[in-house]
Structures are given as C-alpha cells and as structure tokens.
Amino acid sequence: MTAPTSRDLTVTEVRLTPVLVADPPLLNTQGVHQPYTPRLIVEVVTADGTTGLGETYGDTKYLELARPLADTLVGHQVADLNRLFAAADQVAVDASRVFGQVDVGGLRGVQTADKLRLSVLSALEVACLDALGRSLGLPVHALLGGKVRDAVEYSAYLFYKRAGHPEGVAAERDDWGAALDPAGIVAQARTFTERYGFGSFKLKGGVFPPDEEIAAVRALAAAFPGHPLRLDPNGAWSVETSVKVAEELGDVLEYLEDPALGIPAMAEVAARTSVPLATNMCVTTFAEIKEAFGRDAVQVVLSDHHYWGGLRNTQHLAALCRTFGVGVSMHSNTHLGISLAAMTHVAATVPHLHHACDSHYPWQSEDVLTERLTFERGTVRVSDAPGLGVTLDRDRLAVLHRRWLEDDGSLRDRDDAAAMRVTDPEWVTPAMPRW
Ligand SMILES: O=C([O-])C(=O)C[C@H](O)[C@@H](O)C(=O)[O-]
Ligand SMILES: [Mg+2]
Incomplete structure (x- = not known):
C-alpha cells in the first residue's frame, strides 16, 4: 500500500501581481482602448506547495482591496470559500470609490462596495478552486x-x-x-x-x-x-x-x-x-x-x-x-x-x-x-486536467509586471476617453443617450 500523500491546503501566501497587457485600438461609445490595459494576476499558495491561479481587473480601486481581501484568506483552507466571502464583508471600501460612481464609466453598470469586493473575490475564488483541483487531481468544472x-x-x-x-x-x-x-x-x-x-x-x-x-x-x-x-x-x-x-x-x-x-x-x-x-x-x-x-x-x-x-x-x-x-x-x-x-x-x-x-x-x-x-x-x-488546466509562465508575468512598474501611472486605470483625447483633445465622454 502506498502511504497517503500529505495534503495541507492551508493558504500560506497570496501573491498579487499587477500587469499591463497590450490592447489594440478598439473603439466603443466612450472612446478607444489604451495601448495597455491593467489586469491583476493572483496566486494562492498552500502549505503543501500547491499554487492556484486567478485573474481580475487591475485598476487601482481593485488593487487597493486586493491585499486586505487576500489577507482574510491566509491561514484558512482553500476549500473554505463561504467563509472567505463572509469575512470579506468586513473589509472596508473607500466611499469615494463607489459614491456616485459607475463601473468603467458605465460600461459595466453600477459601482457598489459589494460589487467592488466581489470583483476581487472572484479572482481569489478561482485561484482557490484551481489549487483545490490541482491538489485533488480534479478539474475545476468537477468541483462545480x-x-x-x-x-x-x-x-x-x-x-x-x-x-x-x-x-x-x-x-x-x-x-x-x-x-x-x-x-x-x-x-x-x-x-x-x-x-x-x-x-x-x-x-x-x-x-x-x-x-x-x-x-x-x-x-x-x-x-x-x-x-x-x-x-x-x-x-x-x-x-x-x-x-x-x-x-x-x-x-x-x-x-x-x-x-x-x-x-x-x-x-x-x-x-x-x-x-x-x-x-x-x-x-x-x-x-x-x-x-x-x-x-x-x-x-x-x-x-x-x-x-x-x-x-x-x-x-x-x-x-x-x-x-x-x-x-x-x-x-x-x-x-x-x-x-x-x-x-x-x-x-x-x-x-x-x-x-x-x-x-x-x-x-x-x-x-x-x-x-x-x-x-x-x-x-x-473544456479541460479535464487538474484545476484550471493552465500553467503560469513566470518570465512572461515578470515582463508584463515590469511594464506596470515602469508606467508613470497614466495607464494603470482604464480610461477610454483619455485615450481618445490623445488624437482628439476636445473629446469628452459623451452624454447618454448619444443618439
Ligand atoms: O459587452 C460589453 O458591454 C463589453 O464588452 C464592455 C467592454 O468594456 C467593451 O465595450 C470594450 O472592451 O470596449
Ligand atoms: Mg455589453
């Protein structure tokens, strides 16, 4: 008989890596996509060395919440997702981030404190499911x-x-x-x-x-x-x-x-x-x-x-x-x-x-x-490999993170109207309805 492998899925670390990713000049009603857009890459690491991956929006308002929310995960089991979501309610959201605001100028609807938290929790949840699946040898869809x-x-x-x-x-x-x-x-x-x-x-x-x-x-x-x-x-x-x-x-x-x-x-x-x-x-x-x-x-x-x-x-x-x-x-x-x-x-x-x-x-x-x-x-x-079935390329991650580090701050928050003003200085986000 083979001895059971030791599996300790206590979260010991959550790595948060903001990146800037190339984006073509795609037009929408608010303006045009910036040449680079922010994303946040999440790695949940467990005591037995398993790492799960997640990804979400990388604008400043999400990054601000990512560390306190990630901290509520450390010391707990990757499978304790209901506890994570309950604990997240205690993490304060800066009122200026939600008061009178809409998500990406309205492209994603309302902006509420709950939605902001959920937008970060989603990446933590995916990373936990990825880690759990990798450890159990099950694809994420099986866990769902x-x-x-x-x-x-x-x-x-x-x-x-x-x-x-x-x-x-x-x-x-x-x-x-x-x-x-x-x-x-x-x-x-x-x-x-x-x-x-x-x-x-x-x-x-x-x-x-x-x-x-x-x-x-x-x-x-x-x-x-x-x-x-x-x-x-x-x-x-x-x-x-x-x-x-x-x-x-x-x-x-x-x-x-x-x-x-x-x-x-x-x-x-x-x-x-x-x-x-x-x-x-x-x-x-x-x-x-x-x-x-x-x-x-x-x-x-x-x-x-x-x-x-x-x-x-x-x-x-x-x-x-x-x-x-x-x-x-x-x-x-x-x-x-x-x-x-x-x-x-x-x-x-x-x-x-x-x-x-x-x-x-x-x-x-x-x-x-x-x-x-x-x-x-x-x-x-649909992958049947353990977890999400994808592998992180650390070198690529480092390159895209370096781009984020070297940015002067002008690309760290998606702003399609600002990108439009580069060619059309008079451009303002159009009043709706536009037509
Ligand atoms: O379906 C949608 O509304 C979107 O995909 C929103 C996006 O922000 C889209 O407008 C874009 O990428 O410009
Ligand atoms: Mg749409």
Missing part, C-alpha cells in the same frame, strides 16, 4: 458539479478599430488593420472565422450613428447568412432609437445588447419589440434582478464571473435566470488566459447556456501562460 458539455462556444467580438495606436505613443503593433465601415467589419469577421472558426458575431456599437451600424450588421448578415448576430451600443441610444434599430434589424438579430441605459428604458424598449434584449449593464448585481425580471426588461443576462463574484455565483445567477425563464450567457472584458479558462469551466457546467459567450481573448496577443488557450471551430475545449 461537473461539465454538461465538452466544449464551450464563443462568439467573434467585432470592434470598430483603428489601424494602430497614435504615432509616438508606446504600443504593440497588431495585424488586424482598421475596421471603420461595413466592409471593414465584414473583413474583420472573415479574419475571425479564418483564424478561430467562430460562427456567431457580436458588433460593439455606439461608435457611429445608428444608421452606419445598421449597415454594418446588414453587411454581416449578407456575408454570413443565418449566423447569429448581436449589436451592443452600450446604452448609447434613446428608447425611440433602440426601437427603430430593433425594427430595422429584427430579422437578423439574435439579440440586441444594452441598446438603452437602465432598467426602465430597457423595459420600455422590450415592451415595444420582439427582439430579445441582453445586458451586461443594467443587471450586474443580484440586487438589480428583482426589478429587471419583474419588469421583463431583459431576456438574456450576460454574466461575468469577475464582477458577479466568481464561478459559484455565476452558477447561482444562471439558476435564477432559469427559474424566471431568462436566458444566460457570458460577458467579457479584456482578459488573459487564466480568465478564459475560468469562464470555460463554469460555462461548461451551465445546462441552459444557449448563446455563444463573449471573449476579448483573440484581441490579446500577450498572455502569462506557458501555452495559450485555443479556439477550434469557435469553441474552447
């Missing part, structure tokens, strides 16, 4: 109750895009070229299908007047007949404009994402169209569900495990959606492979996931993994 599919489908996330970041600004080059009109968007979609095999397409809108974006979606429908299409202007339209766009594109849209801002406006649009409405803006916390579902304001909630508070909360959200007959899928923000692995594990466990999930990953040329995750026919295979 097991997968119901072997591959998770993602959609091509199309953006209006400039060819490059402004001259004279430190940036990495990308090979996607510009996409500033319907032909450019169709060409970008073709590149997505050639490189990754995606079968459904989401266009980030709210950049150009609605008629131009309608033309782009029409061009996509002509180029990819029968493929699911979505348009997401991040709340840039009035109710009237939203209804008009829904009427014009109703025959080709799988859903319209956050056409208007807030639950009342979304409810009004929903009452006047049969096109399903999806959101990652007006329902981003459990507190918003009652009103949104009660008013039938949204037909699909796009979960994001980062701000919903992790993989188990994503499952809770999915169960609530199912109970109320609301669809569920997944939102994304600029992220690396650790988060894509986490998204894939949890998505694999959600039975009624009927829409392809969003992912920015194809836009990220850099990663902190020894091996990038890959898309095959638009899907990511």
